[in-house]
Amino acid sequence: MTDETVVIRPHRSMWMSVVLAAVLLVAFVVVAVLLRHSNTGAIFQVSDQIAMVGIGILLAAAALLFATPRVRANAQGIEVRNIILLTKRLAWRDVLSVSFPDGASFARLELPDDEYLGMLAIQAVDRDRAVEAVRALRRLHKQAWAE
DSSP: OOOOOEEEOOSHHHHHHHHHHHHHHHHHHHHHHHHTTOOSSOOOOHHHHHHHHHHHHHHHHHHHGGGOOEEEEOSSEEEEEOTTSOEEEEEGGGOOEEEOOTTOSEEEEEETTTEEEEEEEEEGGGTHHHHHHHHHHHHHHHHHHHO
């Protein structure tokens, strides 16, 4: 039995979510600053500006949720955290296989009764990183089933 722990996070989607969050925040701050100086016929107050910045912060935080997926695995089992920050822990004996179906956007764990658990941390857009991650998980799965 090995003490190897594999931690996998998305790469490209993490960077895209950070960039999107920054763009959203900057855009809403700029709109908030320019809000009182526009000639639209409406009267905007400081509270409207604060609300615009608040909306920008909320949208940026929502965009950053796409940077949170993570998979952590060791010889005992696997822990999958997807976007909603809910973590699911499974023992390897509860996992039938680790798969990455053709045309799929992300890898998944095949479970009994034709169920599966998607792993958003292993995405097709990460290419070689995704292949290495799936191989590492398959190696841990195979070791656990061999014992």
